[in-house]
Amino acid sequence: MTYDPSADVIEVIREPAPSPAASVYRTFGETLRGLKTTFARIAEGPTTIQYPEEKTPVYPRFRGRHKLHRFEDTGLEKCVGCSLCAAACPADCIRVVAAENTPRNRVSAGERYAAVYEINISRCIFCGYCEVACPFDAITMGHDYELSDYTRSDLIFTKEMLLAESIERAPLRTEDE
Amino acid sequence: MTALADVSYFEPWWAQIIKSIAIFAVIFAILPVLIVYERKLLGRFQGRYGPNRVGPFGLMQPLAEIVKFAMKEPFRTTTSIGTLYRLAPVISIITAVGALAIIPWGDVQHIFGTRFGLYGIDVSIGPLYVFALAGISFYGVMLGGWASGSKYSFLGAMRGAAQLISYEVSQSLALVGVVITAGTLSLTGIVHAQEGMWYFIPQIVGFLIYMVASFAETNRAPFDLLEADSEIIGYFTEYGGTPFVSYLFAEYANMIVVSAIAVTLFFGGWLLPFGIHPPGWVDPFVVLAKIVIVFTFFIWVRATLPRLRYDQLMSFGWKILLPLATLNLLVTAIVVVT
Numbered sequence: 216m217t218y219d220p221s222a223d224v225i226e227v228i229r230e231p232a233p234s235p236a237a238s239v240y241r242t243f244g245e246t247l248r249g250l251k252t253t254f255a256r257i258a259e260g261p262t263t264i265q266y267p268e269e270k271t272p273v274y275p276r277f278r279g280r281h282k283l284h285r286f287e288d289t290g291l292e293k294c295v296g297c298s299l300c301a302a303a304c305p306a307d308c309i310r311v312v313a314a315e316n317t318p319r320n321r322v323s324a325g326e327r328y329a330a331v332y333e334i335n336i337s338r339c340i341f342c343g344y345c346e347v348a349c350p351f352d353a354i355t356m357g358h359d360y361e362l363s364d365y366t367r368s369d370l371i372f373t374k375e376m377l378l379a380e381s382i383e384r385a386p387l388r389t390e391d392e
Numbered sequence: 393m394t395a396l397a398d399v400s401y402f403e404p405w406w407a408q409i410i411k412s413i414a415i416f417a418v419i420f421a422i423l424p425v426l427i428v429y430e431r432k433l434l435g436r437f438q439g440r441y442g443p444n445r446v447g448p449f450g451l452m453q454p455l456a457e458i459v460k461f462a463m464k465e466p467f468r469t470t471t472s473i474g475t476l477y478r479l480a481p482v483i484s485i486i487t488a489v490g491a492l493a494i495i496p497w498g499d500v501q502h503i504f505g506t507r508f509g510l511y512g513i514d515v516s517i518g519p520l521y522v523f524a525l526a527g528i529s530f531y532g533v534m535l536g537g538w539a540s541g542s543k544y545s546f547l548g549a550m551r552g553a554a555q556l557i558s559y560e561v562s563q564s565l566a567l568v569g570v571v572i573t574a575g576t577l578s579l580t581g582i583v584h585a586q587e588g589m590w591y592f593i594p595q596i597v598g599f600l601i602y603m604v605a606s607f608a609e610t611n612r613a614p615f616d617l618l619e620a621d622s623e624i625i626g627y628f629t630e631y632g633g634t635p636f637v638s639y640l641f642a643e644y645a646n647m648i649v650v651s652a653i654a655v656t657l658f659f660g661g662w663l664l665p666f667g668i669h670p671p672g673w674v675d676p677f678v679v680l681a682k683i684v685i686v687f688t689f690f691i692w693v694r695a696t697l698p699r700l701r702y703d704q705l706m707s708f709g710w711k712i713l714l715p716l717a718t719l720n721l722l723v724t725a726i727v728v729v730t
Binding site: 238239242243246249250252253254256257259260261262263265 | 435436437438439440441600692693695696697708712
């Protein structure tokens with residue numbers, strides 16, 4: 216069977232040509248409607264967030280830069296150096312070197328503690344698996360999202376940096392936002 | 393009343409020079425402010441702020457941009473024709489500035505016993521002078537596109553030429569209605585004739601046609617096919633640096649001229665409604681305020697309407713605007729004569 220191109224041609228259904236009065240209405244009436252629409256935008260006011268001065272508020276479960284935590288009463292680190300976070304990390308950006316706690320040098324509540332705890336933020340994909348994997352809630356995802364730096368090596372966060380309170384805080388979204 | 397084909401000079405020669413310098417200085421001081429005003433207002437129409445970083449409220453933005461443009465390397469394509477390439481923006485800006493001369497900013501004032509007309513010159517051909525200069529400014533577009541030696545510039549220039557020619561007809565015909573009603577071509581005479589009623593009420597059709605044609609004449613949205621940012625086919629595609637700024641300033645000066653003509657012919661120039669008669673020195677500010685209002689309308693339309701397709705532009709110009717303008721002219725003539 217030979218191909219008949221005319222079978223594939225779909226007839227275009229067009230509206231009847233508008234009358235002159237309808238054309239004039241479309242030219243001026245619809246233009247006025249458009250002008251009204253744009254003017255309503257002025258009445259609304261800008262929706263821009265002036266970024267460096269005002270920051271975008273984040274949701275409570277926003278996954279920003281990681282934080283390591285201490286026990287509030289004893290001041291000991293929660294992290295016991297189990298490396299589960301490093302195992303869970305799909306981007307392989309966490310490095311943990313564990314060491315034994317001694318009675319003289321007691322860093323964490325468990326048997327061992329993390330002698331080295333580094334997160335390479337430039338590799339991190341902020342999936343939050345480390346937070347899920349941690350059995351002691353020692354690592355959580357914070358709210359900071361201003362993480363740019365000048366060199367790659369500056370983006371490797373050490374344990375001290377992760378334990379410290381962040382300098383600038385991202386504002387939290389309020390209920391109605 | 394002077395004879396119709398006269399230029400009514402009554403000032404000393406130095407007054408003419410002072411006036412021209414003052415008009416030039418004031419307009420070119422206002423132009424950058426208008427540019428930043430447009431960008432800020434356009435931002436508001438789109439739910440954003442517009443430039444607000446350079447200087448207080450971003451007012452220094454045009455200054456920074458002019459400095460940037462002035463520091464650019466004056467390049468040109470190897471296929472371009474040097475003299476014409478340099479001449480074209482000059483033609484554009486000269487015609488734009490030349491048209492500023494006849495804008496009436498106020499009535500004749502008596503200062504220190506001398507009579508001063510608050511306008512560059514009161515020619516008895518009024519609107520025709522503007523159209524003559526608009527006709528020459530078309531050479532700036534055409535030569536600029538052709539001398540660039542780029543096919544895109546040339547396409548843009550061809551579009552521009554066709555657009556300017558088609559819409560100039562309707563624009564002039566729309567004004568003839570006012571001229572017939574006022575019975576004079578002198579712009580100050582037309583303003584005086586509006587003391588009873590501003591012409592945009594009896595000449596509303598002419599006003600609408602004039603405004604639409606003006607959008608096309610000044611290459612503003614929705615008729616900005618000459619620049620067509622998204623397609624990058626504009627007559628100034630190959631221009632950069634100061635020649636580009638001259639084109640830009642010419643466009644804005646043209647907008648001021650077009651707004652001023654609209655104010656003079658349809659909104660009573662320096663006259664105020666409700667029988668308010670302020671002292672003479674207020675007149676220029678009244679005209680300026682009205683010009684800014686018309687300019688704001690230009691921006692408003694730019695923020696609203698999408699660009700027309702080229703065939704829509706042509707069919708709208710020739711099939712709708714021109715018959716409407718002719719009809720308006722005929723009806724006005726019949727009403728005036730009877």
